[in-house]
Amino acid sequence: xRIYDISQEIFSGNVFKGDPVPAATPLYRINDGYPYxxxxxxxxxxxxxxxxxxxxxxxxxxxxxxxxxxxxxxxCTVLSANGPVDEGFISPLLGRGAKRLLFKGKGWxxxxxxxxxxxSEVVVVGTESQSVGYGPQIDDVHRELLQSNIVILEGLMLQxxxxxxxxxxxxxxxxxxxxxxxxxxxxxxYLPAVD
Numbered sequence: 366x367r368i369y370d371i372s373q374e375i376f377s378g379n380v381f382k383g384d385p386v387p388a389a390t391p392l393y394r395i396n397d398g399y400p401y402x403x404x405x406x407x408x409x410x411x412x413x414x415x416x417x418x419x420x421x422x423x424x425x426x427x428x429x430x431x432x433x434x435x436x437x438x439x440x441c442t443v444l445s446a447n448g449p450v451d452e453g454f455i456s457p458l459l460g461r462g463a464k465r466l467l468f469k470g471k472g473w474x475x476x477x478x479x480x481x482x483x484x485s486e487v488v489v490v491g492t493e494s495q496s497v498g499y500g501p502q503i504d505d506v507h508r509e510l511l512q513s514n515i516v517i518l519e520g521l522m523l524q525x526x527x528x529x530x531x532x533x534x535x536x537x538x539x540x541x542x543x544x545x546x547x548x549x550x551x552x553x554x555y556l557p558a559v560d
Contacts (some may be wrong), residue, residue, distance in 0.1 A: 366554070366555050368549075368552070368554075369531070369552040369553060369554065370522075370549075370551055371523055371550045371552055372413070372548070372550050372551070373413035373414045373520050373521050375387050375406075375408065378413025380409070380412050381495045381496065383413060383472060385407070385409050386412075387407065387409070387412050388406070388407050389407075389443070390405045408547070409458050410540070410547065412520075414548060414549070415545055415547045416429065416518055416519055416537045416548050417516075418431070418511075418545055418546075419432075419511040419512070419514055420543075421507065422513060423511055425462060427470075428538045428544065429460070429538070429540050429543045430541045430542070433512075433514070435490065436489055437463060437514045437536050437537065438533065439533060440531070440532055441463075441466065441469055441530070441531055441552070442458070442529070442531075443465045443467045443469055444466065444467070448471070448472060448473075449473060449475050449478075450475065452469060452477045452478045455482060459482075459486075463487065464488050466489070466491070466523040467489075467491035467492075467518070467521060467531050468491065468493070468523075469521075469528070470493065470523075470528055471557050472492065473492065473496070473515060473523065474492070474498055475495060476502045479505070479506040479509035479510050482509070482513075483510055483512065483513040489513060489516045490493055490504070491518035491535075493522065493523055493524075494519065502507045516535075518535055521550060527560055531553060531554055533551075533552055534551050534552070
């Protein structure tokens with residue numbers, strides 16, 4: 366079994382334009398005579414690799430601690446996409462029963478594709494970008510997906526992952542009442558190694 370770590374490191378990871386940059390503050394240090402090291406962290410919940418909960422765009426949407434964990438764990442498909450991922454790209458995938466779709470490359474979901482995904486059995490949509498949408502459609506794409514309680518997984522690192530089928534584990538932190546969370550996302554590849 367091979368494990369692909371598809372998460373960004375928090376402090377050096379990407380930050381959406383205008384969001385605060387993550388920072389760590391040392392509180393106690395062994396070098397200063399304390400018996401242990403202790404730090405605090407300040408960051409936006411949507412930095413680096415993270416999950417958007419429905420309440421990110423919907424006032425009465427589920428918060429991150431209410432997101433169904435079974436959506437965040439399970440079989441997934443990794444596909445290359447550069448440019449717009451439209452409904453023509455999405456439709457054949459939905460016919461194959463894919464429930465978790467991760468897009469590697471510089472692809473983004475269009476509003477019509479988001480609507481098709483929202484009407485399907487898909488439970489996770491992931492992208493390498495810091496936003497699943499692009500340009501003036503960002504808000505509409507998020508709303509289409511989140512109103513169907515689709516987990517949006519953004520800021521993935523998939524460049525070293527070949528296209529194919531994997532087992533995804535991408536659990537958010539249990540941050541009560543929050544609209545998103547950083548997560549450590551990994552893919553498991555159960556295919557036997559070739560000698």
